[in-house]
Amino acid sequence: MSPSPPAVAPDDTLIATLGFELLELGPERATGRFSAADRVKQPLGLVHGGAFAAFAESLASAATYEAVASNGLIAVGLSNHTSFLRPVLDGTVHAEGRRRHHGRTTWLWDVDFTDDEGRLCAVSRVTLAVRPAPGG
Amino acid sequence: MSPSPPAVAPDDTLIATLGFELLELGPERATGRFSAADRVKQPLGLVHGGAFAAFAESLASAATYEAVASNGLIAVGLSNHTSFLRPVLDGTVHAEGRRRHHGRTTWLWDVDFTDDEGRLCAVSRVTLAVRPAPGG
Amino acid sequence: MSPSPPAVAPDDTLIATLGFELLELGPERATGRFSAADRVKQPLGLVHGGAFAAFAESLASAATYEAVASNGLIAVGLSNHTSFLRPVLDGTVHAEGRRRHHGRTTWLWDVDFTDDEGRLCAVSRVTLAVRPAPGG
Amino acid sequence: MSPSPPAVAPDDTLIATLGFELLELGPERATGRFSAADRVKQPLGLVHGGAFAAFAESLASAATYEAVASNGLIAVGLSNHTSFLRPVLDGTVHAEGRRRHHGRTTWLWDVDFTDDEGRLCAVSRVTLAVRPAPGG
Numbered sequence: 300m301s302p303s304p305p306a307v308a309p310d311d312t313l314i315a316t317l318g319f320e321l322l323e324l325g326p327e328r329a330t331g332r333f334s335a336a337d338r339v340k341q342p343l344g345l346v347h348g349g350a351f352a353a354f355a356e357s358l359a360s361a362a363t364y365e366a367v368a369s370n371g372l373i374a375v376g377l378s379n380h381t382s383f384l385r386p387v388l389d390g391t392v393h394a395e396g397r398r399r400h401h402g403r404t405t406w407l408w409d410v411d412f413t414d415d416e417g418r419l420c421a422v423s424r425v426t427l428a429v430r431p432a433p434g435g
Numbered sequence: 436m437s438p439s440p441p442a443v444a445p446d447d448t449l450i451a452t453l454g455f456e457l458l459e460l461g462p463e464r465a466t467g468r469f470s471a472a473d474r475v476k477q478p479l480g481l482v483h484g485g486a487f488a489a490f491a492e493s494l495a496s497a498a499t500y501e502a503v504a505s506n507g508l509i510a511v512g513l514s515n516h517t518s519f520l521r522p523v524l525d526g527t528v529h530a531e532g533r534r535r536h537h538g539r540t541t542w543l544w545d546v547d548f549t550d551d552e553g554r555l556c557a558v559s560r561v562t563l564a565v566r567p568a569p570g571g
Numbered sequence: 572m573s574p575s576p577p578a579v580a581p582d583d584t585l586i587a588t589l590g591f592e593l594l595e596l597g598p599e600r601a602t603g604r605f606s607a608a609d610r611v612k613q614p615l616g617l618v619h620g621g622a623f624a625a626f627a628e629s630l631a632s633a634a635t636y637e638a639v640a641s642n643g644l645i646a647v648g649l650s651n652h653t654s655f656l657r658p659v660l661d662g663t664v665h666a667e668g669r670r671r672h673h674g675r676t677t678w679l680w681d682v683d684f685t686d687d688e689g690r691l692c693a694v695s696r697v698t699l700a701v702r703p704a705p706g707g
Numbered sequence: 708m709s710p711s712p713p714a715v716a717p718d719d720t721l722i723a724t725l726g727f728e729l730l731e732l733g734p735e736r737a738t739g740r741f742s743a744a745d746r747v748k749q750p751l752g753l754v755h756g757g758a759f760a761a762f763a764e765s766l767a768s769a770a771t772y773e774a775v776a777s778n779g780l781i782a783v784g785l786s787n788h789t790s791f792l793r794p795v796l797d798g799t800v801h802a803e804g805r806r807r808h809h810g811r812t813t814w815l816w817d818v819d820f821t822d823d824e825g826r827l828c829a830v831s832r833v834t835l836a837v838r839p840a841p842g843g
Contacts, residue, residue, distance in 0.1 A: 304480030304524040311473040313483040316452060337447040341496065344440030347449040348512040349492040353485020360477065376484035377813065378786060378834065380652050382514045382679055382698060384672045388440040399694060400656045404836070405785065407654055422671060424696060426654060426786065428812070513677065514650060514698065516788050518815055518834060520808045535830060536792045540700070541649065543790055543830070558807060560832060562650065562790060564676070576752030576796040583745035585755040588724060609719035613768065616712030619721040620784035621761020628757040632749065648756035654786045660712040
């Protein structure tokens with residue numbers, strides 16, 4: 300991983316491609332949302348489980364990066380555990396992340412997903428490694 | 436979940452949007468791949484962790500669905516646990532899924548991801564519920 | 572699983588063998604604790620990661636069982652995901668479980684572990700299947 | 708964690724308390740077993756889910772420790788994800804661990820559990836941090 304890969308223009312990333320919106324990116328709390336549009340669905344018309352997992356990964360990574368970048372550190376995903384509790388067919392999926400741990404080398408976030416009626420639809424637990432930036 | 440949601444045209448789903456290719460969908464083994472293009476990357480230029488999780492979910496769900504649909508059953512994701520082992524910057528990501536369990540009500544798949552050099556980059560464990568199709 | 576296995580006397584189970592205490596077993600909240608004694612430690616003197624996982628499994632299973640048994644149902648563990656955040660060397664480990672989901676067929680609990688100073692040491696996510704009791 | 712905690716006599720640890728036997732502890736493969744005795748069961752007579760999780764944690768930690776200790780490193784559990792596939796009522800539980808990844812800072816093992824008929828009963832994925840020994 301020595302040479303940094305070329306950065307990707309924000310509009311071209313997975314985050315933009317799937318219509319993910321990151322709203323608040325604080326060091327202990329982060330929020331966001333995405334529309335239950337076709338591009339995040341599986342063929343039967345439900346929001347794809349991978350959309351929840353990918354959103355949680357984005358939210359936790361971005362919030363951790365914001366918190367540690369000024370110290371010359373980066374956040375690298377270690378694992379993502381997402382449980383699917385209730386199908387979402389339409390409307391907006393709302394995400395709220397809560398940091399549960401910030402150790403010297405690992406951070407852990409819980410991300411809850413609710414639908415427009417406030418019902419819990421999925422929960423993710425994201426573990427990130429915090430490391431010196433390459434070349435930093 | 437009583438009324439079935441409207442199906443999504445294959446070209447509009449998350450699977451197509453992210454360029455996922457499902458190649459083999461057998462009852463015990465499934466394979467696929469996706470290109471490490473910008474649309475599956477995070478801003479720093481690495482393949483997004485959520486792309487691995489989403490691909491594994493697609494592969495395991497589709498293979499299980501193929502295996503059980505003729506019995507009037509569907510597969511619904513229960514959980515997805517993905518670990519990220521090595522960053523991928525370019526080339527193709529290759530996925531191989533292996534069914535580890537097929538009980539009356541749950542199936543479990545392990546999906547391994549390798550890069551073009553055959554190095555293990557991520558591993559997913561996907562648990563699916565198998566249930567009667569709505570209205571089936 | 573048709574014939575029921577012989578029940579185990581409470582004092583002989585894993586729960587008693589490891590000194591686990593289940594205190595409150597409500598349908599939405601459950602608490603308990605165990606002493607950081609040698610019998611729950613690994614050779615280097617830290618509480619064994621498996622002790623946290625096993626305690627969470629006990630707590631979530633028992634609380635779910637209490638909630639559903641009167642309906643002729645039982646709770647069967649599907650998966651346990653435990654993350655270890657801070658080593659515990661002595662004192663008491665305190666557990667608090669919170670039910671996050673109770674569907675028709677699966678329940679999900681989060682269990683947090685703290686030490687005597689209230690510091691978060693481990694977190695578990697336990698998924699249980701709820702099914703008719705055999706022969707019930 | 709600066710001062711090392713007092714080591715625990717092998718016969719007093721969780722491993723001995725639950726009757727866990729670690730047989731082979733190689734750098735890429737590890738095996739062991741335990742008897743489905745009352746001390747690893749829950750009250751209904753089944754092997755407790757926590758016994759599988761705890762055994763996997765022991766096996767992966769011990770094998771990793773054996774592999775890295777001569778380099779002044781230790782292994783510390785980060786997470787344990789165990790899925791329960793088939794209840795075990797009696798006989799011996801057999802465990803086989805396979806190392807899936809050994810990075811500079813994390814190792815990952817898969818541990819499969821089978822009963823005396825060779826049927827898969829549980830699977831664990833164990834992630835360990837590898838770090839310099841305290842005071843090392």
